[in-house]
Amino acid sequence: xxxxxxxxxxxxxxxxxxxxxxxxxxxxxxxxxxxxxxxxxxxxxxxxxxxxxxxxxxxxxxxxxxxxxxxxxxxxxxxxxxxxxxxxxxxxxxxxxxxxxxxxxxxxxxxxxxxxxxxxxxxxxxxxxxxxxxxxxxxxxxxxxxxxxxxxxxxxxxxxxxxxxxxxxxxxxxxxxxxxxxxxxxxxxxxxxxxxxxxxxxxxxxxxxxxxxxxxxxxxxxxxxxxxxxxxxxxxxxxxxxxxxxxxxxxxxxxxxxxxxxxxxxxxxxxxxxxxxxxxxxxxxxxxxxxxxxxxxxxxxxxxxxxxxxxxxxxxxxxxxxxxxxxxxxxxxxxxxxxxxxxxxxxxxxxxxxxxxxxxxxxxxxxxxxxxxxxxxxxxxxxxxxxxxxxxxxxxxxxxxxxxxxxxxxxx
Amino acid sequence: xxxxxxxxxxxxxxxxxxxxxxxxxxxxxxxxxxxxxxxxxxxxxxxxxxxxxxxxxxxxxxxxxxxxxxxxxxxxxxxxxxxxxxxxxxxxxxxxxxxxxxxxxxxxxxxxxxxxxxxxxxxxxxxxxxxxxxxxxxxxxxxxxxxxxxxxxxxxxxxxxxxxxxxxxxxxxxxxxxxxxxxxxxxxxxxxxxxxxxxxxxxxxxxxxxxxxxxxxxxxxxxxxxxxxxxxxxxxxxxxxxxxxxxxxxxxxxxxxxxxxxxxxxxxxxxxxxxxxxxxxxxxxxxxxxxxxxxxxxxxxxxxxxxxxxxxxxxxxxxxxxxxxxxxxxxxxxxxxxxxxxxxxxxxxxxxxxxxxxxxxxxxxxxxxxxxxxxxxxxxxxxxxxxxxxxxxxxxxxxxxxxxxxxxxxxx
Numbered sequence: 001x002x003x004x005x006x007x008x009x010x011x012x013x014x015x016x017x018x019x020x021x022x023x024x025x026x027x028x029x030x031x032x033x034x035x036x037x038x039x040x041x042x043x044x045x046x047x048x049x050x051x052x053x054x055x056x057x058x059x060x061x062x063x064x065x066x067x068x069x070x071x072x073x074x075x076x077x078x079x080x081x082x083x084x085x086x087x088x089x090x091x092x093x094x095x096x097x098x099x100x101x102x103x104x105x106x107x108x109x110x111x112x113x114x115x116x117x118x119x120x121x122x123x124x125x126x127x128x129x130x131x132x133x134x135x136x137x138x139x140x141x142x143x144x145x146x147x148x149x150x151x152x153x154x155x156x157x158x159x160x161x162x163x164x165x166x167x168x169x170x171x172x173x174x175x176x177x178x179x180x181x182x183x184x185x186x187x188x189x190x191x192x193x194x195x196x197x198x199x200x201x202x203x204x205x206x207x208x209x210x211x212x213x214x215x216x217x218x219x220x221x222x223x224x225x226x227x228x229x230x231x232x233x234x235x236x237x238x239x240x241x242x243x244x245x246x247x248x249x250x251x252x253x254x255x256x257x258x259x260x261x262x263x264x265x266x267x268x269x270x271x272x273x274x275x276x277x278x279x280x281x282x283x284x285x286x287x288x289x290x291x292x293x294x295x296x297x298x299x300x301x302x303x304x305x306x307x308x309x310x311x312x313x314x315x316x317x318x319x320x321x322x323x324x325x326x327x328x329x330x331x332x333x334x335x336x337x338x339x340x341x342x343x344x345x346x347x348x349x350x351x352x353x354x355x356x357x358x359x360x361x362x363x364x365x366x367x368x369x370x371x372x373x374x375x376x377x378x379x380x381x382x383x384x385x386x387x388x389x390x391x392x393x394x395x396x397x398x399x400x401x402x403x404x405x406x407x408x409x410x411x412x
Numbered sequence: 413x414x415x416x417x418x419x420x421x422x423x424x425x426x427x428x429x430x431x432x433x434x435x436x437x438x439x440x441x442x443x444x445x446x447x448x449x450x451x452x453x454x455x456x457x458x459x460x461x462x463x464x465x466x467x468x469x470x471x472x473x474x475x476x477x478x479x480x481x482x483x484x485x486x487x488x489x490x491x492x493x494x495x496x497x498x499x500x501x502x503x504x505x506x507x508x509x510x511x512x513x514x515x516x517x518x519x520x521x522x523x524x525x526x527x528x529x530x531x532x533x534x535x536x537x538x539x540x541x542x543x544x545x546x547x548x549x550x551x552x553x554x555x556x557x558x559x560x561x562x563x564x565x566x567x568x569x570x571x572x573x574x575x576x577x578x579x580x581x582x583x584x585x586x587x588x589x590x591x592x593x594x595x596x597x598x599x600x601x602x603x604x605x606x607x608x609x610x611x612x613x614x615x616x617x618x619x620x621x622x623x624x625x626x627x628x629x630x631x632x633x634x635x636x637x638x639x640x641x642x643x644x645x646x647x648x649x650x651x652x653x654x655x656x657x658x659x660x661x662x663x664x665x666x667x668x669x670x671x672x673x674x675x676x677x678x679x680x681x682x683x684x685x686x687x688x689x690x691x692x693x694x695x696x697x698x699x700x701x702x703x704x705x706x707x708x709x710x711x712x713x714x715x716x717x718x719x720x721x722x723x724x725x726x727x728x729x730x731x732x733x734x735x736x737x738x739x740x741x742x743x744x745x746x747x748x749x750x751x752x753x754x755x756x757x758x759x760x761x762x763x764x765x766x767x768x769x770x771x772x773x774x775x776x777x778x779x780x781x782x783x784x785x786x787x788x789x790x791x792x793x794x795x796x797x798x799x800x801x802x803x804x805x806x807x808x809x810x811x812x813x814x815x816x817x818x819x820x821x822x823x824x
Binding site: 033162216 | 527577607615793
C-alpha cells in the first residue's frame with residue numbers, strides 16, 4: 001500500500017478526530033491543572049454582603065461632603081462592626097461606625113472613610129478631613145462574581161486562583177476530564193530493561209522512560225507495557241492488551257525498515273483499523289505511523305529518541321491536550337522565547353525542520369546555539385532547551401537573525 | 413519598632429538566606445520535575461559499542477572509494493548482524509555484512525553504506541553506487557556520553573529527556589532535593605471553611621485554597637493548618653506547631669491593621685526571631701511581613717487574595733525554588749509573552765506596580781488588557797493571564813506600547 005507523506009498540518013487535523021476520554025469528580029484540593037468538564041455557574045453572589053476594603057469608619061457619604069483639613073466634618077461614633085458578624089447598629093445622619101477591612105457595612109452607611117483621614121477627638125467623636133464618595137471603599141454584593149455568572153466553561157485549565165474562586169463559592173468538588181491513559185511499548189531485540197547490564201549489542205530502554213515522563217508532564221497517565229521483541233505475534237498480543245485498558249497506544253523503537261513493517265502489519269491486523277498517517281514531512285520524525293483502531297489512536301513512533309521527542313512535542317502534546325478535554329485559549333500550548341541565532345542553518349525544502357537548540361543569556365540578550373548531533377543521541381536533547389522550527393518554505397536561517405524557540409516544558 | 417519598607421530587590425536578597433531543606437532518594441520513574449541533589453557522573457560510555465544509524469551494509473570505507481552509479485563497487489555479503497547480539501563475522505577487504513539501524517558494527521568495518529545506495533546482484537553480491545567516508549553512519553562508543561562525564565549537577569531540574577538519559581545509563585534511583593513543606597494558615601474572624609454556608613458578615617476561605625494550589629504548582633507540599641481566629645495566643649500556638657513540622661509558614665488573611673499587628677507580635681514572640689521585612693515597595697502586596705525563626709521563614713501575607721498572589725509570584729516562587737534546591741539557568745523562572753498594551757496605565761513612582769492583565773490574540777498579535785479591579789476580588793485573578801510590572805521609575809505606560817507579560821503558570 002502506498003501512502004503519501006502527510007504535512008504536519010494534515011497530521012494535526014487527523015488527530016482532531018480523537019476527543020476527551022471521560023469525566024470524573026475530584027475534590028478541589030486535587031483539581032490543580034485539571035481540565036473542567038462541566039459549566040460552573042455561581043450559585044450565589046460573591047460576596048453576599050457589602051464589605052469594607054479599608055480600615056476606617058462606615059458613614060453616610062453626604063455627611064462628609066466638603067470636609068477638608070481646615071473644615072472637617074464631625075461625626076458621632078455609635079459602635080464598631082465585629083468581624084464575621086452582621087452589625088447590629090445603624091448609621092444615621094451624623095453618625096459613624098468603626099469598621100475593619102473585610103467587615104460588613106452597616107445599614108444606613110454608603111461609604112467608608114479611611115482611618116488615615118480621621119482624627120479621634122474623644123471616645124465618641126471623630127473629625128473627618130476628606131470627602132468620601134458614595135460606595136467609596138466598599139465592595140458591593142456580587143462585585144467579585146454575580147449569581148448566575150458562568151465561572152468556568154468546559155475545557156478551562158484550573159490554576160491556583162481558579163481553585164480559590166471555587167473555594168469562595170463553596171464548590172468542594174468538581175467534574176473534570178479524566179486523564180488519558182497511554183500504554184507505552186518499547187520494541188527492539190537490542191533493547192533491555194534499565195536494571196540489566198547490557199551485553200555487547202544491547203542498549204537500555206531509554207524510550208519508555210522518556211515517553212512516560214513526557215506523558216506525565218502533559219497530564220496523561222503512562223502505563224508501562226515494557227519491552228517487546230521485533231516479532232509480529234508478540235507485538236500484536238501486546239497492542240491488543242494495551243487497546244483494552246488504555247486510551248492510546250504509543251509504540252516506539254525499531255528504526256529499521258524491517259521493524260517498522262512489523263508495526264505497520266500489526267496495526268493493519270486489527271478489525272476495522274484505519275491507517276491515518278504513514279510518514280510526516282518533518283525532520284527528525286518522518287517515519288511516524290498513526291492508525292485508528294476503534295476510537296483509539298495507535299502511534300508507531302520513530303525509534304531514535306530525538307525524533308520521538310520532536311513528534312511528541314509537535315503532535316502528541318496537542319493530541320494529549322485534546323484527549324484531556326483541553327481547549328487552548330491562546331492556540332499553541334508551548335512557551336516561546338525570542339533569541340539571536342548563533343550560526344547559519346541550512347534547511348531542506350519540502351519539510352519542516354526542528355533543530356534542537358541550547359539557549360544562553362549574555363548582557364540581557366538570549367542566544368540560540370543549534371545542536372547538530374544525530375537524532376539517536378539522547379544527550380542532544382539533554383543539552384537543549386527547546387526546538388527551532390524552520391518551515392518547509394524556508395531555505396535556511398542566518399547567524400544573528402531573531403528566532404522564536406519553542407521551549408521544552410520545564411517545571412521552573 | 414520602625415522598619416523601612418524594603419525594595420523588591422532587597423526582599424529577594426533577604427530570601428536568599430534560606431536554602432534547600434534536604435535530600436531524598438527517588439526512583440527515576442518518580443523523578444520528573446524533581447531537582448537533582450548530587451552530581452551524576454556517567455559510569456560507562458553511552459553507547460558502549462559502535463552502532464549503525466542506518467539500515468544497510470557494514471563495509472570498509474576504502475572499498476567504496478570512487479564508487480558511482482556507472483562504476484559501482486562490488487562486495488561479497490558474508491553475513492548479517494543480529495540485533496542485540498555481538499556480530500560473529502568480520503568484515504575484510506571486499507566483504508560486507510548486512511546490518512539494521514541500531515545494530516553493532518562488526519570488526520573490520522568502519523562505515524555503513526545505506527541500503528538506498530546498494531543494489532543486490534545475487535544472494536551473495538552487492539553493488540555499491542556511492543562512496544562512504546570512514547565512520548559514516550556510525551555512532552562511536554561514548555558519542556552520546558563519555559564515561560566520566562558529569563551528566564547532571566546538583567540543582568538541575570529533571571525533564572523527560574533527562575529521565576531518559578538516566579535510564580540509558582542504568583541509573584534507577586537518584587538523590588533529589590526534598591520538596592519543601594509549607595504550613596498554610598488563614599486568619600480572620602470572618603473566614604469560615606468552604607463546606608459551611610456563610611452567615612452575613614462571613615466569607616469562605618479563599619486564601620488557603622489559592623495558596624495551597626500555588627505551593628503544589630511550584631513543587632512544594634502544602635500542609636493545611638486551616639483557620640485561625642484573630643487572637644494572639646491561638647495564632648502563636650498554631651505557628652509554633654507549624655514551625656515544628658514544616659519548612660516554612662505562610663500566614664494569610666487579616667488585612668486590617670489590628671490583625672497585622674497580631675501577626676507581627678506573634679512572630680516577634682518566638683525566641684531569637686528576627687523581623688526581616690515589614691512592608692515591600694510594591695503594589696499590590698505592600699503589607700507583607702517576613703520573619704526568620706530559627707532557620708525557617710515565616711510570612712505574613714496580605715489578606716487580599718490578589719495582593720497575596722502578586723507576592724507569591726514575585727517572591728514566594730523564587731523562594732520555594734531555592735528551598736527545592738533549584739538553580740535557575742535562565743535567571744527568572746517565569747515565562748514572558750510580549751503584547752501590545754490596550755490602554756494607558758498611570759503608575760505611582762517609588763514602588764513597582766503589578767497590573768493584572770488579560771491577553772487576547774488578534775491577527776497573530778497579542779494584546780494586553782489591564783484589569784483594574786480591587787485587590788480583594790479573586791475574579792480579577794481568574795480573568796487574568798499574567799502580570800505586567802511597571803517599575804518604580806516609570807510613570808506610566810501608553811496604549812500601543814509593547815510590554816512583557818509575566819505569565820501565570822498554567823499546565824498547558
